[in-house]
Amino acid sequence: MKNFVTPGRVCSSFVIFPTWAIADAAEPWQLSFQDPATPIMQGLIDLHHDIFFFMVFILLFVCWMLFRTVYHFSYDKNPIPQKIIHGTTIEIAWTITPSIILMFIAIPSFALLYSMDELTDPSITIKAIGHQWYWTYEYSDYSSSDDQSIVYDSYMIPEDDLDLGQLRLLEVDNRVVLPINTHIRVIITSADVLHSWAIPSLGVKCDAVPGRLNQISVFLKREGVFYGQCSELCGANHGFMPIVVEGVSLENYIDWVSNKLKEI
Amino acid sequence: MGNSVSHAEAVEEEVVVSEEVVEAAPAEAEPEPVEEEAEEEIEIKIGTAKFDPRFPTTNQAKHCYTRYNEFHKCEAEAGADCEKFGKAYRSICPQEWVLKWNEQREEGTWAGKY
Ligand SMILES: [Cu+2]
Numbered sequence: 198m199k200n201f202v203t204p205g206r207v208c209s210s211f212v213i214f215p216t217w218a219i220a221d222a223a224e225p226w227q228l229s230f231q232d233p234a235t236p237i238m239q240g241l242i243d244l245h246h247d248i249f250f251f252m253v254f255i256l257l258f259v260c261w262m263l264f265r266t267v268y269h270f271s272y273d274k275n276p277i278p279q280k281i282i283h284g285t286t287i288e289i290a291w292t293i294t295p296s297i298i299l300m301f302i303a304i305p306s307f308a309l310l311y312s313m314d315e316l317t318d319p320s321i322t323i324k325a326i327g328h329q330w331y332w333t334y335e336y337s338d339y340s341s342s343d344d345q346s347i348v349y350d351s352y353m354i355p356e357d358d359l360d361l362g363q364l365r366l367l368e369v370d371n372r373v374v375l376p377i378n379t380h381i382r383v384i385i386t387s388a389d390v391l392h393s394w395a396i397p398s399l400g401v402k403c404d405a406v407p408g409r410l411n412q413i414s415v416f417l418k419r420e421g422v423f424y425g426q427c428s429e430l431c432g433a434n435h436g437f438m439p440i441v442v443e444g445v446s447l448e449n450y451i452d453w454v455s456n457k458l459k460e461i
Numbered sequence: 462m463g464n465s466v467s468h469a470e471a472v473e474e475e476v477v478v479s480e481e482v483v484e485a486a487p488a489e490a491e492p493e494p495v496e497e498e499a500e501e502e503i504e505i506k507i508g509t510a511k512f513d514p515r516f517p518t519t520n521q522a523k524h525c526y527t528r529y530n531e532f533h534k535c536e537a538e539a540g541a542d543c544e545k546f547g548k549a550y551r552s553i554c555p556q557e558w559v560l561k562w563n564e565q566r567e568e569g570t571w572a573g574k575y
Contacts, residue, residue, distance in 0.1 A: 314519070322509040322552040337551045338509045341544065343559050346551065382509065384521060386555055410521040410553070451505050458505075 221398045222364055222424035231397045234423055234444065235416055238400030240309045247305055251298055313400075316414045319382035323373065327385075327392030327405035327427065330434035334373050339454060347457045353437045367424045372441040376450035377417040385411045390432060396425030396442055404429055417444040510549040525554040529562060533575035 221231055233239040269275060324335040331353075337346035354368040375381055385394045387405035395402035398421070403413050425440040445453070516524035528550035535543035551559070565571040 316512050318512050319509055320507050324555055326555055326557070335556055337554075337556065338507075338548070339505055340551060341547070343551065343556065343563060346556055348556055379507075384553065384555075388557060408522065410525055410555070411519050412521045413519075447507075451507070454505055 221421050222367055234398045234419055235400055237313055241400050244305055244309050248302055317380045319380045322382045324384045325394045327387040329389050329432050330438040353439050367439045369439055369441045372443045374443050374453045376447040377420055377444050381415045383413050383415055391429045392427050392431045393429035395428040396423050398423040402428055420444045510552040528553055530573050537575045
């Protein structure tokens, strides 16, 4: 068992479980989170682990108490259970201790909640507009007239058209291209019914509501292709309007934008 | 997944990162406009509507509407130099909304003042 994790074994595990290398999409029998690509998702994972510590502690403590109560206060051993009927000290203890535990959960939770709402001065605004059943994306920062924006639809690639290695029900024809290490404002809305723009790796899930422009901020820490799905039941093809974000370097993003602008 | 960074540290770290980026992003963005070697040179300036303290909420619909009106107010009153307002509303508003509003303005059914 010595040297269990050798480079060779790691590589072969990538062959056996290819998604280990790019855990930016859901995989079969997945138990944990997808790999974080934004500080927000890192924060969410950390908060989950923080709270899990308290959950395990409380679970063990309650089980231990239950077990002891059932064992010691059985009819044979202890016919009259109520020897103590009142105790101020213990009442104070079992009131204060849970409040302190709740405080330890609440503080990081609120810190994360408010940091998610924060919008650092963005350099790029993109718009995601939900339709039955596809997404439309708009890049309007570079246009000088109302109908000159980069606007395109993003449809799921049907199963029959998939290339080898593409993900079923997750791949789209036109991805969202975003630069890394840049503050991005995403404005999410809908043109018909409720949808939800969600990407687990980015820690993003935001409802698309007609008539409302929901704003979130995204800051990609690494390049990659991040997969998500519409997360608000929106009709028959709700399950077939995935979201794909491609995180690229700023230079590549600029190249992509200028190519798109030439197409208009 | 085996992250041992305590939460307080993680939050601090995040703050540092964002500061760093505020400095880094303009520095990266400044060398633009990048001149394309292609036939028609398209200048791309990275920049968008700034965060507006009047609209700190998640819902930016009012932000869009206000910026659109500001642009037309500017056009009606100053008549020139309104492009920064134009850029701002175009960044925030969905194209569909803008085109609908433009149509209403042409038809004279627009509810706004300008
Ligand atoms: Cu949907």
